[in-house]
Amino acid sequence: MNNIEVRNLSKEYDGFLLDNVSFDVPAGAIVGLIGENGAGKTTTIKALFNIIGFKGDVKIFGKDSKVYEKEIKKDIGALFDDSFLSDYLNCKHINKIMKDFYETWDEKKYFDLLKQFDLPLNKLVKDFSSGMKMKVKIAVAMAHSPKLLILDEPTSGLDPVVRSEILDLFRKYIEEDESRSILLSTHITTDLEHISDYILFIDNGKIVLDVPTDELLEDYGVVKCSEEDFLKIKAEDYVSYKKGKYQYAVLIKNKNEFKRKYGITTIDKPSIDDIMLFYIRGEK
Amino acid sequence: MIKGLLKKDLYNLASYKVSLIIVILFCSLAMIGTDAIYWSSIVIGIIVGMISLSTFNYDEISKANKYILTLPPTRKEIVLEKYVLAICSMILGGLFGFGLTLLVGSLLNYLRPDDFVDISLDTLVSTSVGGMFGVALIQAIQIPSIFKWGAEKGRIQMFVIILFLALLISGIGFALDKMGSSLDIESLERIFNDFGLILLLLLSFLMYFISYKISYKIYKAKEV
Numbered sequence: 001m002n003n004i005e006v007r008n009l010s011k012e013y014d015g016f017l018l019d020n021v022s023f024d025v026p027a028g029a030i031v032g033l034i035g036e037n038g039a040g041k042t043t044t045i046k047a048l049f050n051i052i053g054f055k056g057d058v059k060i061f062g063k064d065s066k067v068y069e070k071e072i073k074k075d076i077g078a079l080f081d082d083s084f085l086s087d088y089l090n091c092k093h094i095n096k097i098m099k100d101f102y103e104t105w106d107e108k109k110y111f112d113l114l115k116q117f118d119l120p121l122n123k124l125v126k127d128f129s130s131g132m133k134m135k136v137k138i139a140v141a142m143a144h145s146p147k148l149l150i151l152d153e154p155t156s157g158l159d160p161v162v163r164s165e166i167l168d169l170f171r172k173y174i175e176e177d178e179s180r181s182i183l184l185s186t187h188i189t190t191d192l193e194h195i196s197d198y199i200l201f202i203d204n205g206k207i208v209l210d211v212p213t214d215e216l217l218e219d220y221g222v223v224k225c226s227e228e229d230f231l232k233i234k235a236e237d238y239v240s241y242k243k244g245k246y247q248y249a250v251l252i253k254n255k256n257e258f259k260r261k262y263g264i265t266t267i268d269k270p271s272i273d274d275i276m277l278f279y280i281r282g283e284k
Numbered sequence: 285m286i287k288g289l290l291k292k293d294l295y296n297l298a299s300y301k302v303s304l305i306i307v308i309l310f311c312s313l314a315m316i317g318t319d320a321i322y323w324s325s326i327v328i329g330i331i332v333g334m335i336s337l338s339t340f341n342y343d344e345i346s347k348a349n350k351y352i353l354t355l356p357p358t359r360k361e362i363v364l365e366k367y368v369l370a371i372c373s374m375i376l377g378g379l380f381g382f383g384l385t386l387l388v389g390s391l392l393n394y395l396r397p398d399d400f401v402d403i404s405l406d407t408l409v410s411t412s413v414g415g416m417f418g419v420a421l422i423q424a425i426q427i428p429s430i431f432k433w434g435a436e437k438g439r440i441q442m443f444v445i446i447l448f449l450a451l452l453i454s455g456i457g458f459a460l461d462k463m464g465s466s467l468d469i470e471s472l473e474r475i476f477n478d479f480g481l482i483l484l485l486l487l488s489f490l491m492y493f494i495s496y497k498i499s500y501k502i503y504k505a506k507e508v
């Protein structure tokens with residue numbers, strides 16, 4: 001069962017094309033959406049909410065997102081890094097407003113989260129630090145216990161301790177109910193290494209990678225070798241390479257297969273950031 | 285759903301209340317108790333009536349539109365709420381202008397019996413209703429343009445519209461003057477007596493209705 005099914009999603013702007021993007025967000029999974037600025041992450045998220053027009057099919061909870069828009073949105077919690085209800089409200093105001101939007105709004109849960117985040121109730125959001133603002137947004141997104149969380153940069157502006165606390169919260173949210181999902185777009189890919197089940201990598205409007213996180217971290221590798229050794233590697237056996245001053249760094253997809261075929265045993269484990277850089281900046 | 289959106293805008297406006305009270309008091313003191321007493325009800329009505337449009341600015345500052353579109357309210361409800369707020373503020377502005385003018389005028393007459401200013405209730409009603417109609421007209425033009433171009437450009441447009449209306453009224457006044465007639469409060473009152481309050485209400489309703497339809501059409505296709 002997928003909570004999100006996207007097929008051939010396309011959107012064209014001046015100088016940018018989101019090109020036939022297709023992906024799924026399975027129930028019980030956290031999917032990390034990564035990519036450079038302007039790669040199409042936010043455009044994809046906006047399309048999921050019908051904030052922008054698009055070509056293609058988007059199904060959420062198995063229903064057409066355009067036809068059942070209102071019904072679907074009742075079961076989604078959203079967060080945008082740069083957008084919120086208003087900066088001129090305090091947390092109590094927000095509670096009174098949000099309970100009119102969601103029948104399932106849970107005041108207790110909302111105030112418990114605020115307490116957990118140590119947030120003042122009567123201070124206006126505009127006077128909060130960026131980290132505090134983010135915490136309010138997270139509390140608001142989660143307080144009606146939605147089936148799906150769609151989060152755009154939810155950990156930006158947070159210090160490592162709070163980030164870890166938030167990530168635990170997301171993990172717990174999924175563990176509580178396996179029918180839930182999170183689509184999480186972020187620049188801080190180390191967060192995804194800890195919590196995501198799938199990585200969706202979008203580059204220049206196209207999905208270039210849609211794989212389980214474990215597979216990405218276990219099977220991919222970086223081989224550092226001389227030019228002579230590099231020339232022995234067949235093009236189909238690597239993803240891309242970067243030529244350094246003294247050596248080549250080569251991203252490979254299947255470590256074990258590569259070891260067996262080329263007898264090279266020293267293969268580094270790349271981070272998601274490394275893999276992303278190889279895809280974006282590497283040569284083939 | 286509209287209730288939640290209204291609450292959001294009203295809480296936003298609450299942070300505006302001190303400046304609003306100062307402006308209204310300033311206008312009251314400046315105009316009430318002079319020969320221009322009836323204009324004070326119009327000015328106060330316009331100030332209060334136009335406040336609702338500043339909610340668009342709050343939305344723009346917080347980039348609220350993108351977030352609101354992730355919530356259950358539909359685009360139709362989002363547009364409708366702005367009109368509900370605009371109409372309520374127009375009515376409130378009219379009542380407030382009428383009440384404050386009457387209250388402060390009577391108080392000043394009591395305090396300065398030598399400088400007595402005659403306040404006719406009929407004239408005060410006519411000017412207040414006239415002011416409300418003016419606010420309705422500006423809102424009906426303004427709201428679709430804000431939905432189309434945003435609050436910043438919309439504000440510039442508002443000044444252009446007000447300037448245009450002022451020039452139009454001055455032009456009509458000048459033309460009437462040349463024809464040997466004059467545009468004064470009494471003639472405004474005569475217009476109300478001749479055409480009636482109902483006609484103005486119907487006209488306001490029609491303006492809002494057309495404006496709402498245009499705004500919804502714009503917002504339905506808008507990408508934020």
